[in-house]
Amino acid sequence: MKTFYCDYCGGLVFFENVSCLRCGHALGFLPDALDVSALVPTDGNQWKPLSARVDGLYRLCENGQVHSICNWLVAAGDENPLCTSCRLSVVVPDLSVAGNRERWHRLELAKRRLIYTLLALRLPFRPAADPASQPSPLAPLRFQFIADMAVPVTTGHAGGLITVSLAEADDDIREKRRLGLHEPFRTLLGHFRHEIGHYYWDALIAGSPRLGRFRELFGDERNNYAEALQRHYKNGPPSDWAAHAVSAYATAHPWEDWAETWAHYLHIVDTLETAAGFGLRLHPKHPAKETMQADPVRATGRDGNFDSIISVWFSLTYALNSLNRGMGLPDLYPFVLSPEALEKLRFVYDTIEGLGVGQRDGF
Numbered sequence: 001m002k003t004f005y006c007d008y009c010g011g012l013v014f015f016e017n018v019s020c021l022r023c024g025h026a027l028g029f030l031p032d033a034l035d036v037s038a039l040v041p042t043d044g045n046q047w048k049p050l051s052a053r054v055d056g057l058y059r060l061c062e063n064g065q066v067h068s069i070c071n072w073l074v075a076a077g078d079e080n081p082l083c084t085s086c087r088l089s090v091v092v093p094d095l096s097v098a099g100n101r102e103r104w105h106r107l108e109l110a111k112r113r114l115i116y117t118l119l120a121l122r123l124p125f126r127p128a129a130d131p132a133s134q135p136s137p138l139a140p141l142r143f144q145f146i147a148d149m150a151v152p153v154t155t156g157h158a159g160g161l162i163t164v165s166l167a168e169a170d171d172d173i174r175e176k177r178r179l180g181l182h183e184p185f186r187t188l189l190g191h192f193r194h195e196i197g198h199y200y201w202d203a204l205i206a207g208s209p210r211l212g213r214f215r216e217l218f219g220d221e222r223n224n225y226a227e228a229l230q231r232h233y234k235n236g237p238p239s240d241w242a243a244h245a246v247s248a249y250a251t252a253h254p255w256e257d258w259a260e261t262w263a264h265y266l267h268i269v270d271t272l273e274t275a276a277g278f279g280l281r282l283h284p285k286h287p288a289k290e291t292m293q294a295d296p297v298r299a300t301g302r303d304g305n306f307d308s309i310i311s312v313w314f315s316l317t318y319a320l321n322s323l324n325r326g327m328g329l330p331d332l333y334p335f336v337l338s339p340e341a342l343e344k345l346r347f348v349y350d351t352i353e354g355l356g357v358g359q360r361d362g363f
Contacts, residue, residue, distance in 0.1 A: 001015055001113065001116065001270060001273060001274045001277065002034075002273055002274070002276075002277040003274075003277035003278055004035065004036035006020040006022065006023060006025060006027070006038050007025075007037055007038040007049075007050035007051055007052075008020065008023050008025045008038040008050060009022050009023035009025070011023065013027055013036055014036075015029065015036065015112075015113070015116070016071060016109060017036065017071065018064075018071045020038065023038075025038040025039065025050075026038070026039040026041070026047070027039065027071065028047065028049070028058065028060065028071055028072065028073040029071055029072045029073060029112075030049060030051060030053065030054055030058070030073055031072060031073075031083065031084040031085070031115070031116075031119060032054065032075070033051060033053035033054050034116065034119060034120055035051045035053050035054075037049035037050055037051035037053075037054070037073075038050040038051075039058075042057060045059060046058065046059050046076050047059065047060070047073070049073070056075065056076065056077075057075075057076040058073040058074060058075055058076055059073065059074050059076055060073065060074070061073065061074055061081075061082055061083035061086050062081035062082055062086075063082060063083070063086045063108070064083075067095070067101060067104075067105075069101070069104060069105040069108055070083060070085070070086055070108060070112075072084065072085055072086070072112065084115060084119075084127075085108070085111055085112045085115040086108065087127055087128075088111070088115070088127060088128065088141055088142060088143050089108070089111070089142075089143045089144070089145065090128060090142045090143065090144055090161075091143075091144030091145060091146060092104055092144075092145055093145055093146075093147060093166050094147070097147070100147070100166070102169075103145075103166050103169035103170065104145060104166075104169075106169040106188060107145050107164060107166075107168075107169050107188060109188075110187075110188035110189040110191075110192050111143060111192055113189055113192075113270070114189065114192040114193060114196060114266075117193075117266055117269070117270050118196070120273075121269070121352060122355075123200065123352065123355075124138060124203070124355075125138065125141045125199070126138040126139065126140050126141055126160075127140065127141065128140035128141065128142045128160075138160075138203050139159050139160030139199070139202060139203075140160050141160050141162075141199060142160060142161045142162070143161075143162045143163075143164065144161065144162070144163050144164075145163075145164050145166050146163060146164075146165065146166060147165075147166040147167070148165065148166070148167055152165070152167075153165040153166070153167070155168060155191055155195065156195065156198075157195045157196075157198035157199060159202075160199060160202075162192070162195040162196065162199070164188075164191055164192070164195070168188060168191060169188065174186060174187075174188075190263060190267075193262070193263035193266045193267065194259045194260060194262070194263040195259070196262070196263075196266075197258060197259035197260070197261075197262030197263055198255065198258075198259050200262060201255060201258050201259070201262075204351055204355075205258070205351070210347075210351060210354075213347065214254075214258070214347070215254070217343060217344050217347055218254040218257045218258055218261075218344065219253075219254035219257065220254065221253070221254040221255050223253065223254070225253055225255065228252055228253040229252055229253065229256075231252075232249070232251070232252035232253075236248075237249070237251045237252075238251060242336060242338060243338045243340060244338065244340050244341070245257055245260065245261075245340075245341055245344070246260050246261055246264045246335060246337065246341045246344070246345070247260045247264075247335075257344070258344075258348075261341070261344045261345055261347075261348055262348050264335075264345060265345055265348045265349065265352075268309065268313050268345075269309075271313075271316070272309065272312060272313060272316065275316055280316075282315045282316065282319055306345075306346050306349045306350070309349070310337075310342065310345075317332070317333040320332045320333060321333055
């Protein structure tokens with residue numbers, strides 16, 4: 001996430017802000033410009049952004065106006081009342097149930113961070129039921145947030161539909177599941193990044209020239225998926241899993257290995273952009289450690305390849321983990337990347353970087 005500033009007073013503002021804490025100006029996020037802009041009201045319930053990156057009028061997303069859970073803007077000429085992110089949610093929680101609005105808000109916050117990264121990396125996705133969308137081989141991308149009833153809801157992906165259990169929005173439940181499943185890292189944003197990995201396996205790997213290399217690195221996805229998961233939950237990961245994958249769960253099946261690796265790459269690029277946006281520079285005294293000089297990831301000013309991304313990432317995680325330990329907190333980055341895991345991450349990087357213009361525009 002890059003750093004944002006109020007267009008009116010220059011104060012630091014954040015991705016989720018709806019007003020500037022310094023000057024009080026209303027704020028909204030412009031998905032077509034990837035910018036948080038100060039807003040000036042006009043007639044007809046519309047707003048004029050002060051951002052120099054856009055021209056024209058916008059209105060607030062309906063979920064922001066009605067439910068106060070969204071700060072994204074919609075172009076005045078767009079007939080859809082929902083923003084680029086909210087229109088992807090086809091099933092939302094029952095808001096008559098106490099606490100569900102807050103749970104929905106947490107889910108949408110995490111989803112908007114995911115969509116920001118997809119837009120920043122110019123990864124194609126097809127909105128569902130969007131009259132402006134063109135014919136595309138991509139499955140419509142949809143999200144549904146469902147509460148547990150008689151049977152617990154399983155978070156997962158199928159044919160472009162990403163299901164997230166509403167219970168994951170409760171910190172205590174998510175932490176209990178994290179400990180029960182022996183996961184060092186379990187967050188709402190992590191769920192979204194993992195499940196979108198399955199979407200992009202279908203879009204970018206299945207039936208493509210990349211499939212052969214995928215099988216060399218991750219294994220044969222034609223192995224029975226249900227049996228593989230059952231075996232993983234019964235027996236656990238192999239004892240040497242850390243030598244082969246970014247997480248223990250990644251060893252369950254090649255599809256899960258890909259999704260975990262994809263999510264990990266999104267963790268890296270987003271955190272690096274945040275650090276660079278704040279002007280963070282690392283000058284470690286140890287001569288074996290690389291110096292972090294800039295953000296090597298984003299298309300706007302990319303200044304390096306995968307190797308430079310990883311060298312900067314290692315430098316940053318050394319500092320972040322040490323800061324957390326100084327506060328008595330668990331490591332922010334509780335992972336060790338083996339050479340084999342790094343090659344899988346390189347494959348994700350190469351897949352994204354290898355997209356042509358037509359593919360980045362939605363195939």
